[in-house]
Amino acid sequence: MSGRDHHKPFGLARSGGIEGLSDAAAMHVVTQWLNRLGLRGRGLVIGIPYFWYLLFFLIPFVFVLKIALSEAAYSVPPFTDLTEWAEGALKITLNLANFDYIFSDSLYVTAYLNSVRIAAISTLLTLLVGYPMAYAIARAERSWRAPLLMLVILPFWTSFLIRVYAWMSLLQDNGLVNSVLMNIGIIDSPIRILNTDFAVFLGIVYSYLPFMILPLYSTLEKMDLSLLEAAEDLGCRPFKAFWRITLPLSLPGIIAGCLLVFIPAVGEFVIPELLGGPDTLMIGKVLWQEFFSNRDWPVASAVAIALLLLLVIPIMIFQHVQAKQQEAEKR
């Protein structure tokens, strides 16, 4: 109470000056004007990003769907209109041929299945590599955790393209990996590593590792260690304690990390293009080729819609996990 009384004259004194008054008057006019538009401060704060993401993120998908239903044409832009005025009536032509084409041509179906397979295997490998790393950071001494985490994140800040390129020179036939293997005597002649599926797995694990480690670390770090002590006191062996306590408790981190790797990896273009071979078919690469090489915008759009349908469920799970985690942080 006394605090409030103490501050009141201060506030009055400040707005009492001539300059303060004109400012206040100007502010008043502006706020009234905005109020008439139905926008208050709060409305603006919510409204601007809402409008932006509706316009630049949601509405584009309407156009993707529209163009996926049109036909390729030799025009600028290279597709036909869905709507036309014929004899005073609006005529809408929906053309499902593009979807029919991509689901009947084995190239696209193979590319789909292959993308899911490659993304799933790489996600699993990333988890296997990342889990022990996240565990070690979470159990390191407190003062070590931030620097170790920084070391894991730092490569993520350097160019993705350059990191993939770095593996190109390491993995090529006369690259460092082959010459080391030959010097040790494991192989006699260079083996082909670049342009294989293995190189793609390696590239995905390498590029997405920080995305796996961060959510794993944040769940492992929050874990109540006394649970493990209790288990040990009751005669539980360390491995079993890990399997029965630590692993289930870190499940939210595992799910979040796996989705953060899997979803973008399914649509990955740069890694299969640079590290994969000509027969490493992935849907992101197919979409890119349809768009840039064949200049077939309707088929590229149909591929994008099909890819989106495949990812809608994982994306929704991801958002659910994300929202739940924020709720947990608030408490």
Add this chain to the structure above:
Amino acid sequence: MNARGLGLVFLWLWAGLVFLYLPIVTLIFYSFNDSKLVAVWGGFSTRWYGELMHNGQVLDAALLSLEIAVISACGAVVLGTLAGVTLSRFPVFRGRVMFSGLISAPLVMPEVISGLSMLLLFVSMEQLVGWPKGRGMLTIILTHITISAAYVSVIVQSRLVSLDASIEEAAMDLGARPTRVFMRITLPIIAPALVSGWLLSFTLSVDDLVSSSFVTGPGASTLPMVIFSKVRLGVSPDINALATIIVLIVTVGVISGGWYMVRSEKRRELEERMAYAEGEKENTGMV
């Protein structure tokens, strides 16, 4: 986990860090290689850096990329802050679920999809309303703002969630207008988050190949596009030199950004403690 198990886990961590850094270190090492063959050591030389300095195409692309990155990072910080404040300070409003979905989707959306969809939007908008005219720098900036602001909003949100909202409420109770509360209280507290959001947006933009390639127009080639078209043909030593310069700039930027954040965080804690002590003194004085 017992001591031996923990030892093994730490060994794994160090091996993992070597795995993360080895490719970058070898890249830097071979950028000083005199030989044209990247894998064969032909003596120390800085000739590839010299050649780079005379490569007009690379320099133009680098300038364009920097310009786009600075503008879109500033835009992304403003938009992402609004979105982050919305999500952490307004628990109830109509369409909140859709809003949070729209903000977090760009984080995982494959870039081929967001790139293609943005391009189709720009083409259709030009047909319908005549803006944006053609495609190039402007369309790349709009795309980068949209993608990066999602990251900024996550950073701002996690900062605001850990911050006690009661400080802001106290200021409001004392009669401060919301704008003033934001400028004097919220903004200084989330400043470190804004710095790291800006840096992240900047690097995402400088680095972006896929969505930029979709939405760009004739004449607007960014640095990643130039690098990609060269790299596609195979490994070449001048790209190593270019990569080294980029890695160096990023490392310096991130470390100084991190240093700034740690320092401002410490200063804020100190000020908080001093203000608290002052308040205590005043209180006891009044009694």
